[in-house]
Amino acid sequence: MKIIFYVCLALLCFIVQTTSFHFLSWLRVYPDVVLALSIHGGMRWGKIGGLQFGGAVGFVQDLLSYGVLGINMLSKSLIGFTVGALREKYISDSVLARVVIIVSSTILDLMIYRTLSGMLIGDEIANFDSKAAIAQSVINLVFTLLVLPVIMMADRAIDRRLSRRQDLFHGKSFLD
Amino acid sequence: MGGFFRRYQNLLILAALVVLTLSILLSNLKEKSSLNAVERVAIAVLSPFQDIVGWSVGKASLAWENYLHLVDVKKENRKLGRSLDRLVFENGLLTERLKHFERLESLLSFPKVSMTPFEAARIIGRDTLGRVKLLIINKGAGDGLKENMSVITHRGLVGRVVRVSGSASKVLMITDVRSAVDAVVQETRNQLVASGSNLQTLEVRYLSIGADVTEGERVISSGLGGVFPKGLLVGALANIKKEGDSLFLSARLEPAVDLDKIEEVLVLKSSPSDIFSKDDWP
Numbered sequence: 072m073k074i075i076f077y078v079c080l081a082l083l084c085f086i087v088q089t090t091s092f093h094f095l096s097w098l099r100v101y102p103d104v105v106l107a108l109s110i111h112g113g114m115r116w117g118k119i120g121g122l123q124f125g126g127a128v129g130f131v132q133d134l135l136s137y138g139v140l141g142i143n144m145l146s147k148s149l150i151g152f153t154v155g156a157l158r159e160k161y162i163s164d165s166v167l168a169r170v171v172i173i174v175s176s177t178i179l180d181l182m183i184y185r186t187l188s189g190m191l192i193g194d195e196i197a198n199f200d201s202k203a204a205i206a207q208s209v210i211n212l213v214f215t216l217l218v219l220p221v222i223m224m225a226d227r228a229i230d231r232r233l234s235r236r237q238d239l240f241h242g243k244s245f246l247d
Numbered sequence: 248m249g250g251f252f253r254r255y256q257n258l259l260i261l262a263a264l265v266v267l268t269l270s271i272l273l274s275n276l277k278e279k280s281s282l283n284a285v286e287r288v289a290i291a292v293l294s295p296f297q298d299i300v301g302w303s304v305g306k307a308s309l310a311w312e313n314y315l316h317l318v319d320v321k322k323e324n325r326k327l328g329r330s331l332d333r334l335v336f337e338n339g340l341l342t343e344r345l346k347h348f349e350r351l352e353s354l355l356s357f358p359k360v361s362m363t364p365f366e367a368a369r370i371i372g373r374d375t376l377g378r379v380k381l382l383i384i385n386k387g388a389g390d391g392l393k394e395n396m397s398v399i400t401h402r403g404l405v406g407r408v409v410r411v412s413g414s415a416s417k418v419l420m421i422t423d424v425r426s427a428v429d430a431v432v433q434e435t436r437n438q439l440v441a442s443g444s445n446l447q448t449l450e451v452r453y454l455s456i457g458a459d460v461t462e463g464e465r466v467i468s469s470g471l472g473g474v475f476p477k478g479l480l481v482g483a484l485a486n487i488k489k490e491g492d493s494l495f496l497s498a499r500l501e502p503a504v505d506l507d508k509i510e511e512v513l514v515l516k517s518s519p520s521d522i523f524s525k526d527d528w529p
Contacts, residue, residue: 085293089372089383090301093507094308099447101377119260126264130271134289136374137381137409137417138425141272148264184378191272 076229080222081128084108089135098206102214103180105132109147110176110215111222113154125151139191146183150176166216173215177208287412290383294371294415298385301371305510363476365513366390371415380423380445382406384512387414395474397515403480403503404428404468405512416514420506421481422449429472430481432458433465441466441481441500447507448485451498458496462487466500476515 084104092101105128112128113121129147133140154172181204252259368390372383386392388411398405398418406426410417421428426443437458441449454460464484470477480503487498 082293082296085375086296086300088375089293090297091304092375093373093377094304096377099377101375103376105375118257122261122264126268131289132375134286135293135372135383136376137379137419139272140286141268144271145265145268148268152261187272 073229073233076225077124080225081108081131084128085131085135095210097210098203100203100206100210102210103177103207104214104218105129105143105147106150106173106176106180106211107215107218107222109151110154110172111219113151113156114158114172114219115223115226116155117159118152118155121151121153121155122148123151125149139188142184142187142191145187146180149183150179153179169216169219170212173212174208177211178204181207286410290410290412290415290417294383294385294412297371297383297415298369302369364516366392366516367511367513368416369511370509378445380406380420380426380443380506382418382420382509382512384416384418384514385414386514387412387416389413391516392416392514396517397475397479398512399479399515400504400509400512403482404475405504405506405509407474408514418512421502422447422506427472428475428481429469430466431469432460432484433467435459435464438469439466447502449482449500449502451484451500452495454496454498456489456494456496460484460487460496460498465503476517 084107088101088104092104095102108128109121109125112124115121116124126144126148129144130141132143132147136143154176157172366386368384368386370382371385374381382398382405384398392408392411394408394411396408398407404421406418406420406423408416409419419426421441421443422445423443424445428441428449429438430441431438432454435458437455437460439454440452442452444450462483462485466481466484468475468477468479468481482500482502485499485501487496490497
C-alpha cells in the first residue's frame with residue numbers, strides 16, 4: 072500500500088510539474104517537486120532510503136527532460152542521502168532546520184547540474200547565475216515548506232490505517 | 248567478510264549508486280540512443296495523464312483570460328477591425344504579386360514548392376524545471392512524426408522534434424542552448440546563425456560587420472542547416488551593436504513566437520530536402 076501511495080504521488084508530482092508549473096514561474100524559475108520528494112525521502116527513511124528514493128525520482132526527471140541522462144539522478148540521490156545522514160545525526164524537526172535543508176539542497180542540486188552540464192555539454196549553461204540560484208532557493212523553500220507537511224500527513228495517515236488493519240488481523244479492535 | 252559489508256554497508260550502497268549513475272551518464276554520452284526505449288516508455292506512461300491535466304489547465308486559464316479580456320474587448324474589436332481592413336487591402340496587392348511570380352516561375356521552369364504536409368499537435372507538457380527549453384506534444388510515431396521534423400506555429404518557427412514515442416514527442420525549442428538555426432535577414436539577405444542561449448531571445452552569430460541591417464528587421468530560416476526548411480520566420484533583430492575589433496556584429500533575435508504562451512503547434516512532416524521534391528525539377 073505504501074509503495075502504491077509513493078508511486079502514485081511521484082506520478083502526480085511529475086504530471087503537475089510538467090503541465091502546470093510554468094504558470095507558477097518566478098524569474099523564469101519553477102518550484103522543483105522532485106527536490107521536495109528527495110528531501111522527504113531522506114527525512115522519512117534515512118540516508119539509504121533517501122538515496123534510493125531520490126535516485127528513482129531523479130531518474131524519471133531525467134527521462135522526461137532532454138540531454139544527458141543521469142544528472143538529476145545523481146544530484147537527487149546525493150540530496151536524499153545527505154538529508155538522511157544529517158537527519159539521523161544532527162537535525163531536529165524544527166522549521167529552521169527545514170529551511171537550512173531546503174536551501175542547501177537547492178544549491179547542491181544547482182551546483183551538480185551546472186557543473187555536469189558544463190562539463191558534458193560545454194556551454195554557457197554551466198555559468199553559475201547567482202540571481203537564478205536565489206530565485207530557485209526562495210521558490211523551492213516556499214513550495215517545499217508548504218508541501219512537505221502534506222506529504223508527511225498523508226504518510227502518517229496510511230501508517231495509522233495499516234497498523235489498524237494489523238491490529239484487526241491480530242484479534243484487536245481499532246477502538247481498543 | 249560479512250562484518251566488512253555490514254560495517255561499510257551505507258558507504259558501499261552510496262558508491263554503487265554513484266557508479267551506476269555515472270555509468271548511465273557515460274553510456275548516454277557515448278551512444279545517445281542507448282536509453283531511448285526507457286525514455287519512450289516514460290513518456291508513453293505519462294503522456295495520457297499529461298494530456299488530460301494539460302487540457303484541463305489550458306481550458307481553465309483560457310476561461311480566466313477570456314473573462315479578463317472581456318473588459319477591453321470593445322476597444323480591441325475596433326482596433327482589430329481597422330487592421331483587418333488594412334490586411335484585406337494588402338492581401339489584394341500580394342495576391343496580384345503572387346500571380347505575377349507564378350507566371351515568371353513557369354516561364355523560367357523553376358521547381359514548384361510543394362505544399363508541405365503537417366500535423367497539428369497540442370502541447371501537453373514542458374521540461375520539469377525549465378532548464379531545458381523543451382515541449383512535450385500529444386502526437387508521436389503513430390501520427391507519422393519523426394526526429395528532426397520542424398515545429399512551427401502560424402507566427403513562425405518553434406523548434407524541432409528530438410524524441411518520438413508512440414503517442415507523444417519531445418520538441419526542443421529554438422531558444423535552448425543546444426539549438427542553432429541557419430538564417431538570413433529577409434530584406435538584405437545577410438546570413439547569420441541564431442543560437443539559443445536558454446534566455447527569451449536568441450544570440451545572433453556570424454552577422455557580417457558590413458551588413459546594412461536595422462533593429463526590427465525580420466529574419467527567416469535559410470534552409471542550409473539541414474533541419475529547418477527555407478523561409479520560416481524566426482524572429483526580429485534587436486540590440487545590434489558593433490563590438491571592438493570583431494568581424495561580426497553583435498545582436499539578439501526576438502523569436503516571432505511567444506514560446507512561453509504557445510498551446511498548439513504544427514509539425515512539418517517532411518525534411519527540408521523533401522520540400523523541393525525531385526519530381527518538381529524540370
